[in-house]
Amino acid sequence: MEKPTPNALTASAMATLLGGMALLASAGASAASMVEEGKQIAEDRRKGNCLACHAMGDGQLPGNIGPPLVAMKARFPDESALRAQIADATQKNPNTMMPPFGRHNVLTDEEIDKITAYVHTL
């Protein structure tokens, strides 16, 4: 009996489909891990240390020098405005107590992106 030839078209279609699914899954995972990493950096006392001044999510022992970070999507519909506030709060208010994390290189651009992703979920 002759062996059936493998259907090359089906095999390659399958590979494309599986590849696409893996890509989708990793995109979803990376968005979730952005937020998760952002939360960690924001809460880290040697990094964002946002809890020193802000109530933020379920973070423990928050200070109250700054306003609680709640309803962030409503207050910052434009995520880039939120990012600008976190990167350099002195742009909006030169006398603010909030450190200009980006300008002073306390946080890297990547860390600020992650914190922004997290804070925008609050």
Ligand code: HEC
């Ligand atoms: C030393 C205190 C301090 C720290 C640390 C601090 N902030 Fe602030 N933050 C403030 C103050 C005070 C304000 C009020 C606005 C102003 O002063 O101009 C503010 C305002 C904000 C606002 C605007 C809130 C609104 O509704 O207008 C956001 C968002 C924010 N901070 C996020 C952060 C994040 C994220 C971190 C950590 C990376 C952080 N802050 C760290 C003091 C701080």
